[in-house]
Amino acid sequence: MISIENATKRYGETIVVNGVSLTLPAGGITTIIGPNGAGKSTLLSLISRLLPLDSGMIAIDGLDIVSAPSDALARRLSILRQDNTMTARLTVRDLVEFGRYPHSKGRLTAADGRKIEEALAYLDLQTLADRFLDELSGGQRQRAFVAMVLCQDTDYVLFDEPLNNLDMKHAVTMMKLLQKAATELGKTIVIVLHDINFASCYSDHIVAMSNGTVAFQGTPDDIVRPDVLQAVYDTTFDVHELHGNRIVTYFV
Numbered sequence: 001m002i003s004i005e006n007a008t009k010r011y012g013e014t015i016v017v018n019g020v021s022l023t024l025p026a027g028g029i030t031t032i033i034g035p036n037g038a039g040k041s042t043l044l045s046l047i048s049r050l051l052p053l054d055s056g057m058i059a060i061d062g063l064d065i066v067s068a069p070s071d072a073l074a075r076r077l078s079i080l081r082q083d084n085t086m087t088a089r090l091t092v093r094d095l096v097e098f099g100r101y102p103h104s105k106g107r108l109t110a111a112d113g114r115k116i117e118e119a120l121a122y123l124d125l126q127t128l129a130d131r132f133l134d135e136l137s138g139g140q141r142q143r144a145f146v147a148m149v150l151c152q153d154t155d156y157v158l159f160d161e162p163l164n165n166l167d168m169k170h171a172v173t174m175m176k177l178l179q180k181a182a183t184e185l186g187k188t189i190v191i192v193l194h195d196i197n198f199a200s201c202y203s204d205h206i207v208a209m210s211n212g213t214v215a216f217q218g219t220p221d222d223i224v225r226p227d228v229l230q231a232v233y234d235t236t237f238d239v240h241e242l243h244g245n246r247i248v249t250y251f252v
């Protein structure tokens, strides 16, 4: 469980995460939705200590992220950032090997090797493993970063917009993979998505952020409703039932 109490982050005078208190349950998929600038990425960065909290407290299964040693945190939680950039010229396999670093400290064992091959296969990257990252398409590069994060093999995995650049087939494959990681491997998956229909079909729990606060949270049935979505996004939505899921259409 990730416990967030009164988490606050400011840039100058502007509060971008405003006293957020939230419990993200262990297991399953929790999706954070909300408009551009709502504070979703900032919240993920606070949870993973990529950004320091200005005030408040965050704990992962009781481990206070402010005082936790870096390697203890890295073995508990991994994150895919929204804006992945790599300055070094790396191949896909080099990048995925990086995911094992908190475990191997640079000395890869046979078990690390198996995790790396597994992650490459999961993300359909075997034929691209020896290509440099700057020789890949946007979606291929996105899959390479996801493979690196999965290879870290942590109980908690945070993905900021994992469907970026993915075509429909790879987007569905990605969501099924995350669902499998939650159900079969018992991982806790927290993702930021803009596609409400993917959020609706694959989430156990949805958190809707707006203006640096949690505006609503609940099951897809609680959140994927015209009134709730209109309040969050300030635009009109139609919600339809299809094969037991709620599907949204929106027109401006």
Ligand SMILES: Nc1ncnc2c1ncn2[C@@H]1O[C@H](COP(=O)(O)OP(=O)(O)OP(=O)(O)O)[C@@H](O)[C@H]1O
Residues within 6 Å of the ligand: 011, 016, 034, 035, 036, 037, 038, 039, 040, 041, 042, 043, 082
């Ligand atoms: N380094 C920074 N300096 C100043 N303001 C920042 C900085 N980083 C983010 N912000 C501001 O903080 C607010 C929240 O940004 P954040 O990236 O968390 O939004 P988001 O919900 O992830 O949006 P998006 O859907 O566009 O990714 C925005 O208004 C943004 O302009």
Ligand SMILES: [Mg+2]
Residues within 6 Å of the ligand: 040, 041, 042, 082, 160
């Ligand atoms: Mg963001």
